[in-house]
Amino acid sequence: MLSGFKNFIARGNVVDLAVGVVMGAAFSSVVNGLVESFINPLIAVMVGEPNFDNIAFTFNGTLFPIGQFITATVKFFLIAIAVYLFVVTPMNKLTEALKSEDENKKVEPPENIALLREIRDQLKTLNNRPPSQRNL
Incomplete structure (x- = not known):
């Protein structure tokens, strides 16, 4: 355990x-x-x-302090906007930049590997033909 x-x-x-x-x-x-x-x-x-903490209304003698809810909601949206602008957007740009660098670094395979791949592909197409159409 x-x-x-x-x-x-x-x-x-x-x-x-x-x-x-x-x-x-x-x-x-x-x-x-x-x-x-x-x-x-x-x-x-x-x-x-x-803030909006002092906004309230009374209904049937009961106080409803909706201003506290409005303040909390505004703070939530402000925090969400700050996270998006200062964390998410820069991270997306950084990820995109790193991805584009990786794509630019793609190197063509050596000539012997490319030749072997071409032979492999030709053998695949040759083996997919009916036996009567296979000419070696």
Whole structure:
């Protein structure tokens, strides 16, 4: 049982996941800092308040603080936009650049390999013909 656990922990997926969680937590604090120090003041300039927490309505004597939900939703979309702009887009560009470099590095095979492949292909087509049409 202990060796099975050791094999499970030694897999790359577990380590990758742990690194992803740690990096996500670190990135979350960066994005929260961006939202608190830059985005919320912009909202305050446009709306008059840095967030929507004070928006609420009362129905049958019950208070519904929908402003907290609106603030959480705005923060979610701002974080999603930040992740897309600062992580996803650069990673896509990097992956595309690396892929194009790999495609440019494709080298033609040596002449003897190309000749052997041509002979192989001709033998395949010759063997696919009916016996009466095979001329060696």
